[in-house]
Amino acid sequence: MSKTPVHTDSAPSAIGTYSQAIRSGNLLFMSGQIPLDPATMEVVEGDFADRAHRVFRNLAAVAEAAGANLDQAIKLTIYLTDLDNFATVNSVMAEYSMSPTRRGRHSASHRCRRVST
Numbered sequence: 001m002s003k004t005p006v007h008t009d010s011a012p013s014a015i016g017t018y019s020q021a022i023r024s025g026n027l028l029f030m031s032g033q034i035p036l037d038p039a040t041m042e043v044v045e046g047d048f049a050d051r052a053h054r055v056f057r058n059l060a061a062v063a064e065a066a067g068a069n070l071d072q073a074i075k076l077t078i079y080l081t082d083l084d085n086f087a088t089v090n091s092v093m094a095e096y097s098m099s100p101t102r103r104g105r106h107s108a109s110h111r112c113r114r115v116s117t
Contacts, residue, residue: 001024001025002024002025003022003023003024004022004023004024005019005020005021005022005023006019006020006021006022006023006028006030006062006065006066007019007020007065008020008061008062008064008065009038010038010061010064010065011033011038011057011058011059011061011062011065012033012034012036012037012038012041012058013038013041014031018031019031020062020065021062021063021065021066023066028063028066028068030059030062030063031062033055033058033059033062034055035050035051035052035054035055035058036054036058037054038058038061048085048088049088049091049092052085052088052089052092052093053092053095056070056092056093056095056096059096060096069097070096070097071097076093079115080115081115081116
């Protein structure tokens with residue numbers, strides 16, 4: 001089984017010993033993202049929605065570099081420190097065609113977990 005690393009300058013560089021994504025056959029396994037601006041490698045300014053948009057733009061850039069798109073995602077796990085942001089995540093995700101109810105399409109299943117800081 002071959003594993004091919006995926007890299008794009010349109011998303012933050014991997015920090016540490018991992019890749020932005022690994023392609024294995026027709027499957028793409030993407031690493032987690034935080035709201036880093038790829039140009040500055042700094043967390044973006046703004047509210048929670050601004051940061052969520054940055055995360056999804058980063059994910060979309062990595063998927064595109066692999067010849068895929070977020071509509072093809074099968075599973076997404078989101079870690080939140082405040083579950084009050086869950087509705088905002090769903091709203092932002094819908095703009096990137098990942099909402100389970102977007103236009104009646106079958107989309108990625110997602111789960112949200114609360115984590116402490």
